[in-house]
Amino acid sequence: LDDLTYHHHEGENFYKKYEMKSLLEREKVVEVPKTIETHTIDSIGQLKEIPTLMIPVASDEAFLEQTLYGFMFCENESAYYLPLQEASNDEAFIQWLKSVKLTTYRAKNAMHLFDRYGFTIPHIQDDLHLAGFLLYSQATNMDDLFEALEIPLHEPWKDLSKKSLGGFSEERMKQEIASIIVPLAHKKSSILASIEEENMKELYYGVELPLSKILYSMENEGIDVDENKLEEIRQDYQQKMDALLETIYSFAGHEFNVDSPKQLAVVLFDELKLKTGKKRSTAADILEKLKEDHPIIDQILEYKKYSKIMSTYIIGLKKYIHNGKIFTTFNQTVTATGRLSSSDPNLQNISIKDEEGKEIRKAFVAPKGYKLISADYSQIELRMLAHMANEYNMIDAFKHDIDIHTKTASELFDVSPDEVDEHERRIAKTVNFGIIYGQTEFGLSQTLHISRQEAKKFMRTYFASYPNIHRFMDQTIEFCEENGYVETMLHRRRAIPEIHDKNFMTKEFGKRAAMNAPIQGSAADLIKIAMIKTYEAINSLGYDTKMLLQIHDELIFVAPDHEVEEIIALVQKTMDEAMQLNVPLKAGISYGQNWYEAK
Template sequence: KEMMHLLDRYGFKWNTFSNDLHIAGFLLNSTATDSDAVLEALQIHLPESFHDVSKKTKEEPAYSLEREKAIYHSLTQQLYEKKDKLRASLKEENVLSLYEDIEMPLTHVLFSMEQEGISIQESFLDEYGALLNEKLDALAQKIYSHAGMIFNINSPKQLANVLFDELNLSSGGKKRSTSADVLEKLRGKHPIIDDILEYRKIAKVSSTYIDGLKKHICSDQKIHTSFNQTMTQTGRLSSSEPNLQNISIRDELGKEIRKAFVAEDGYHLLSADYSQIELRMLAHMANEDHMIKAFNEGLDIHTKTATLIFGCSPEEVDEHKRRIAKTVNFGIVYGQTEFGLSSQLNITRKEAGEFMKMYFESYPQIHEYMNQLIDFCKEHGYVETLFHRRREIPEINDKNFMTREFGKRAAMNAPIQGSAADLIKIAMLKMDQALKDADVKSKMLLQIHDELIFLVPDEELDLMQKLVKETMESAMELKVPLKASISVGKSWYEAK
C-alpha cells in the first residue's frame, strides 16, 4: 500500500501488485507486529537495520545512498528467494484464502480511503483548543490554591513533593508514584486529587487531539490517516498518523473532537455501526442456544442476561441490573477474571465470582467453548478465527502464573475479536463492490473498529442508507442476525 501511494504520487501505474510479503509474513507470525519483527520471523538477515542506516559509523561518517542500496539489494534478493516458500506456508497453515480473498483485496480499498481522506475544520480545533486551555488555567489555579504554592503540575517529582510531603497524603505502597491508578486510590482523601485527574484528562485531550490532529491537516484541508493491516495480533485494523480510532465516544471531552470532522456543502457523513458484534460472534462460535435464541428474537441481550443471572423477569430488570449484566457479557468476551470484574463493578470478588458462576450456568455452551479454547491453545500454542487467522500465544504455557493467566484471557478473546475483525474487513470489501455496482458518487472514508464512515452526496442519502444497511447485514451468514445501525449528520459528531 505504501508503494502504491509512492508510485501514484509520481504518476506511475500502481495497481499491478499481486503480492504483499509483509502481510504474508504477518499472517504466518501474528506476534510480528512491526517490520523488524516480520524480517526476523522470515529469517531475513540484512547487512544493517533500516534504523541504523542513518547513524554514523567509523567507516561511514554519515548516511550514504550506497549503504541504503546494500540493504535494499539484500532484502529484495532474500524476499524473491522466499516468496514461493511463503505461499506454500500460507497454504499449509490454511490462511491462503484469508490472504488472497480478504487481506490483499483490502489493500486497494484502504489505499482509496487514504487517498480520499476526511475534511476537518481547523477553526473548530482552534476554538476548542482555546476553551480547553481556559479550563486548564482555571484548574491550575485551583490546584495551586489547594497546594498553597505554585509548582509544575506536569512534573511527577514536583507533584509527588506536593502530595506526599506538603499535604502528607499516603498512597500505600508506591510512596512517590503519581500514576493514574495511585491517584484514583487517593480520590476522596483531598479535593486536590479530583482537580489533578481532571487537569490530566483535559491536557491529554488537548495534546492528543488538538495539537495531534492539527499537524496532520494537509493542504486540501483534510486528514489522510494510514490504516495498518499488520499491527495488531487480533487482526483488527489500526490507524496511525494520526490515530483516528482513539477518539473517544464515551468521554464527552473526546467526543467533542468529532465535531471537527465535517462533510463539505452538498454532502453528509453517514456512519454505520455493527451492533454488539462480538457478543453475536460469541453466540455463533460457542453455539450457545439461549444467546442465539435471544438475538434471533430481537431481545435486548443485556436484559436477557440480567434475567438469567438475577433469576428475575424482564420487567424486574432495572438500570443497575442491566449494567451489571452488560459488564459481565463483555467481560466474558475479554476473558475477564473475578478480580477484574470486581474492580470494574466495585463489588467484592466473592460477588463477582457468584455473577460469573450464574453466567456460565445460564450459558453452559459458552463455558464449554472457553475451556476448549484454552485446552487447544495449551496444546498447539495458538488459537484461530473463523477464517483461520492465527494468534500465537506462547504465554499460555509460561512458568509465571500471571503470564499464563494473560495467555488464557488472550486465548478466549482472540478468536472472537479476530473473527469480528475479519467480518468488518469482508463488509468493507462487499461495500466497496456495492458502491461500484450502484455507480454512486458516495465514498467510504474511515473504519473505526465496528463502524464505517461514508461521504454521501445529499441526493444519494436515501439510497445509501438502504445500501449500506443491506450490505453490512448480509456480509456473513451467522446463526444470529447481523445488525447495523445507520446515522447521518453534517459532522462525525452528529452522525454518531
C-alpha cells in the same frame, strides 16, 4: 488484549515466540551474504528475464512525506536497482507496469508511491509482507517479521529512521531493500505454500490483499477538518484548564507545574500528606484511589483529561492537516488479533467515553453539499461469541432483538427482563464483556469493586445460563494448550507461547489471550469483509460516495446529499449480510454534517 504486548525475557528462545514453522525445510538454504551485490541499471530491458518481483526503494515515512528513490529487482543472487529518474524515462518499465502481475513487499505503500510519482499502479498479485505477517502474527514490526522469516537485514529496520545514523538516505534504503529482495525471491513459493497449508488462502487472497487496495484509496481520500472549529475547541479547553489550575493552586497554597510528576508528588505526598504507595506514583489509576482523600484530586484528574485531549488531538492533529484534510495511515500488520490500527495521526483513539473527547469529532466535517455517514455493528463481539460458541440462549436473544445486557441481567439476578434496573444492567454488561476478554474472578471483582465470592457467584450463574459459552472457552484453551495457537473463523492464527509458560501469571495471561483472540479476531475479519463488500457495492453501482475511515467497528463514508438515502439502504443491507452467521448482524447507521452528528 490487543495492546497488551507481552514482553518476554530477552533470552527467551525466539523460535518459541514466533512458533516457527521453518519455511526453509522445503528449500535449499541460501546463505545470504551480509552485503548483497547491487547493480544499477537504466532500463529493465537489461534484466535477462521479465521480472515479477519488485520492491520500491523509498524513505519509510507516512505516505505523504515519502521520498521515492527508485525500484529494486532481483535476478539470481544479485539485486538490480533502477533509479527514479531512469524509471520515469524507461519505456520498457512503463509498459511493464501495465501488464505485470506484481509481487511486492508492502503493496499499499507501493501503490501510494506509484501514484504520487505519476506511474501506473500495476496489478498486484502478492504482498509478501501481508503473507508473512499472517504466518507470524506475533511479529508486529519489520525487524521481528524479518527475523521470523529468517531474513538477515543489512541493518535493523528501526535504525533507518535515526537521523544520527544518516536517516532514510538513498544509499541506506538501497542496501536494506537489496538485503530483503534476494531472500524473498527464494522464499516466495514457500511463504505462499505455508499460507495454503494453514488454510489462510481465503483470508489472504479474499480479505487482506483486496483490503489493502481499499485502504489505499481511503488514505488517499483523507477527511475534511474544520480548523476554525478545532481552534474554537482549543480556546474553550484552554480556559477550562486555566480555571482548573487556579483551583489546584489554591488547594496547594502555591503555583507549581501540575504536568511534572515530581512536583505533583511533592505537593500531594509531602505537603498535603496524602497516603502514598511505595512508588509515590501520580498515575491516573493511583490518583483515582485518592479521590476521597482530598478535593484537589478531582481537579487534577479533570485537568489531566483536558491536557491529554489538548496535546493529542488539538495540538496533535494540527500538524497533520494538509490543505484542510487529515490523511491517516491504516496498518494491517500491527495488531496480533487482526484489527486495523491507524497512525500519523491515530484516529482510533479519539475517545468516545467522555463528552470532552467526543467534542473533537465536531471538527471532522463533510464538505458543503455532502454528509458524513457512520455505520457501526452493534455488539459485534458478543454476536460473534454467541455464533462461535453456538450458545442457543444468546442466539435466541439476538434473533428476537432482545437487549443482551438486560437478558444477561435477568439471568444473573433471577428477575424477569422488564424488572431489570440500570444498575443490574450495568453489572451484566461488565460481565458480558468480561467474558469476551477472558476475565478471571479476580479481574471481575476488581472491575465491579465486589468480593471475589460475589464475582465467583456471578460467573457461575453466567456459565449456567450460557453453558455453551463455558464449553467453548474450555475447548479454546484446550486447543491452545495442544497447538500453541488459536484461530479465527477464517483461520487467522495467533500464536500464544505464554500458554506453556512455567510462570502462573504468564500462563493465565495466555489463557485470557486464547479466549479473546478468536472472538476479537473473527469480529475484525468480519469488519474487513464488510468493508470489501460495501466498497465494491458502492463502486459497482457508480455512486460518488467514498469510504473514508474505519474506526474499530465503525465505517465512515462521505456522500453527496442526493445519494445519502440510497447509500444508507445499501450499506445497511451489505453490512447486515456480510457474513452468514447463526445470529443476525445489525448495523446502526446515522448521518450528519460532521462526525459528531453522524455518530
